[in-house]
Amino acid sequence: MRALTWHGTHDVRVDTVPDPEIINPRDAILKITSTAICGSDLHLYDGVIPGVLPGDVLGHEFMGEVVETGKDSTLKKGQRVVVPFTISCGGCFHCQIKQYSACENSNPAEKQDMSATLYGHPMAALFGYSHLTGGYSGGQAEYVRVPFSDVGPIVIPDHLEDEKVLFLSDILPTGWMGAENADIQPDDTVAVWGCGPVGLFAIQSAIIMGASKVIAIDHYPHRLELAKKLGAEVINFKTTEVREALMEMSGGIGVDAVIDAVGMESHGFAVDNMLDMVKQTVGMGADRAAALKQAILAVRTGGRVSIPGVYGGMTDKFPLGALMEKGLQVRAGQTHVQRYTKPLLDKIEDGTIDTTFLISHRLPLEDAARGYKNFREEQDSWTKVVLKPGLEMEKAA
Amino acid sequence: MKNNREISMAGSVAAAGVALGALAFGAFLSRRHDGGSDDAPKNARRKNHGEHALVGRTVTIRKPAAELYAYWRDFGNLPEFMENVERITEEGGTKGRANWTIKAPAGTTVDLTTEVTDDVENNRIAWASVEGSDIETTGEVTFTEAPGDRGTRVSLRIEYDAPGGAIGRGIAKAFLREPEVQARHDLKRFKMLMETGEIATSAHRKSETRKAKQQENG
Numbered sequence A: 001m002r003a004l005t006w007h008g009t010h011d012v013r014v015d016t017v018p019d020p021e022i023i024n025p026r027d028a029i030l031k032i033t034s035t036a037i038c039g040s041d042l043h044l045y046d047g048v049i050p051g052v053l054p055g056d057v058l059g060h061e062f063m064g065e066v067v068e069t070g071k072d073s074t075l076k077k078g079q080r081v082v083v084p085f086t087i088s089c090g091g092c093f094h095c096q097i098k099q100y101s102a103c104e105n106s107n108p109a110e111k112q113d114m115s116a117t118l119y120g121h122p123m124a125a126l127f128g129y130s131h132l133t134g135g136y137s138g139g140q141a142e143y144v145r146v147p148f149s150d151v152g153p154i155v156i157p158d159h160l161e162d163e164k165v166l167f168l169s170d171i172l173p174t175g176w177m178g179a180e181n182a183d184i185q186p187d188d189t190v191a192v193w194g195c196g197p198v199g200l201f202a203i204q205s206a207i208i209m210g211a212s213k214v215i216a217i218d219h220y221p222h223r224l225e226l227a228k229k230l231g232a233e234v235i236n237f238k239t240t241e242v243r244e245a246l247m248e249m250s251g252g253i254g255v256d257a258v259i260d261a262v263g264m265e266s267h268g269f270a271v272d273n274m275l276d277m278v279k280q281t282v283g284m285g286a287d288r289a290a291a292l293k294q295a296i297l298a299v300r301t302g303g304r305v306s307i308p309g310v311y312g313g314m315t316d317k318f319p320l321g322a323l324m325e326k327g328l329q330v331r332a333g334q335t336h337v338q339r340y341t342k343p344l345l346d347k348i349e350d351g352t353i354d355t356t357f358l359i360s361h362r363l364p365l366e367d368a369a370r371g372y373k374n375f376r377e378e379q380d381s382w383t384k385v386v387l388k389p390g391l392e393m394e395k396a397a
Numbered sequence B: 001m002k003n004n005r006e007i008s009m010a011g012s013v014a015a016a017g018v019a020l021g022a023l024a025f026g027a028f029l030s031r032r033h034d035g036g037s038d039d040a041p042k043n044a045r046r047k048n049h050g051e052h053a054l055v056g057r058t059v060t061i062r063k064p065a066a067e068l069y070a071y072w073r074d075f076g077n078l079p080e081f082m083e084n085v086e087r088i089t090e091e092g093g094t095k096g097r098a099n100w101t102i103k104a105p106a107g108t109t110v111d112l113t114t115e116v117t118d119d120v121e122n123n124r125i126a127w128a129s130v131e132g133s134d135i136e137t138t139g140e141v142t143f144t145e146a147p148g149d150r151g152t153r154v155s156l157r158i159e160y161d162a163p164g165g166a167i168g169r170g171i172a173k174a175f176l177r178e179p180e181v182q183a184r185h186d187l188k189r190f191k192m193l194m195e196t197g198e199i200a201t202s203a204h205r206k207s208e209t210r211k212a213k214q215q216e217n218g
């Protein structure tokens, strides 16, 4: 089959690789119909997440048609399903309390040691990411093997086309959980850093959850425009003093909750010395670390900090004093996707949530490398790329 | 290709591990020798056994003790999740004799015979190697109820003694290679098998699985 494979920093290619096979009884094989490139994929593309190997198939936002099932799969051939990017067994302690992204059984035993060393506990598995999180082949491909197919995948009714539901795999639940973790109250002013897909869905979710005001922060005019359309007030950090603006816009109290949907490119992970790396890096990396720090200073005393943005290593000069002295609450994490797929599918079906506004480009899978390049370099206009294995090159938008 | 991937993986894992863990591990190892008296299990003490190794680990499994005990008590099941155990054949009898064939490097095997030294239904199984085995070892697994509906706490404790002589030391070195890692992984696989009915693998094709590789090498 054809698949998008990682070969090194800023080097991804569509290669021919072997088709996946059913291995465990609960597996299923999907024929991919739509898959997307995520901000998290850019961390791999930029080579700042360790444990990615040449030849690895990327992609963790995907949906498709069931073409093969293991003997204990509950799926049926021909069903259309969206698959959560977190791989979860459904039977362990964490899955039982719905902390799916902390599943104890999805990351193969021999691959758990590294994240256990880094974080004190092993991570659950994710599709198409690092070998720290299992090294499972991803869905930017024609076919994918889906373990625990009786737990994760959600069956999609025929009348909902791919583009309406694809983002149930990651960014829609991630934005939603980002807002939920901010524990939004009716009179709240909520500030969201980053108007990428995750930030935009967090904004949409915060509004649905009843925030009285949502303020979006970014520097890309088009992305800010999208935030505005969703009902947010916007701040361009290139031209405005963010903290001063937030104080003014929240009546001098400070915003009640902050959501960091930027994340940090974990330069800290690059081999030698994480601290030096952070200190040496001027520009994007260091700026990005600044978003969370800025959010912690901007949030009101006793306020809430939600971190859906991905961090992987350590950070220098963290405003720990502000965190403690202001009595902040912090919630973070990879999304417990399986918790949200059904309720969010319902909201898509009844029209409360639209996700299609986000898609700026539809490309054939064959053209995926260009998708990565532009999603990274033309962020303002390339807001979200959907890849279609079936699409002909010349028909591409 | 396969080898390169494995090497570069090991490299990046080692690098990040070293970068983050070196300081902590240095301090940790140097204090492993100290004794101590607290409520922690012996295998958690900071000490070094030389050619004697005590390894142990506890996992919590969301299944009743009876089910876990029954699976483990059938020693023939253990190779399902114990990576370097090729096979175990039970001789039966009152002492529960079993013959283990354990894989060692360069196509060699370590053979031992064990007898069950303690057997408390749904609670504890202990075993020890008998004279004539390639390696001296004792092991025990205990099953105790976890709080609420968390299932059962399963603790595995294994001790090894290197046999004498140069050959013995060679075997020991191979066999004792990262026994802690081995025990940890084995127990995790046991948990997976009991909780999910399968052992997680990120293999893409059957030929890449642990089983296929075992057959290929064995």
Ligand SMILES: NC(=O)c1ccc[n+]([C@@H]2O[C@H](COP(=O)([O-])OP(=O)(O)OC[C@H]3O[C@@H](n4cnc5c(N)ncnc54)[C@H](O)[C@@H]3O)[C@@H](O)[C@H]2O)c1
Residues within 6 Å of the ligand: A038, A039, A040, A041, A042, A043, A170, A171, A174, A193, A194, A195, A196, A197, A198, A199, A217, A218, A219, A220, A223, A237, A261, A262, A263, A264, A287, A288, A290, A291, A307, A308, A309, A310, A311, A333, A334, A335, A379
């Ligand atoms: N927690 C999860 O499970 C999960 C899931 C998906 C994605 N993520 C993470 O969420 C983050 C965002 O993902 P995305 O797909 O929206 O990525 P993206 O790269 O498209 O968007 C990031 C946005 O942040 C903006 N930004 C950068 N620095 C900023 C600053 N200092 N202040 C304000 N805005 C700033 C950028 O201009 C960009 O628009 C990433 O770190 C991604 O890895 C997390």
Ligand SMILES: [Zn+2]
Residues within 6 Å of the ligand: A038, A039, A040, A041, A060, A061, A085, A170, A171
């Ligand atoms: Zn993602």
Ligand SMILES: [Zn+2]
Residues within 6 Å of the ligand: A088, A089, A090, A091, A092, A093, A094, A095, A102, A103, A104, A105, A106
């Ligand atoms: Zn689980």
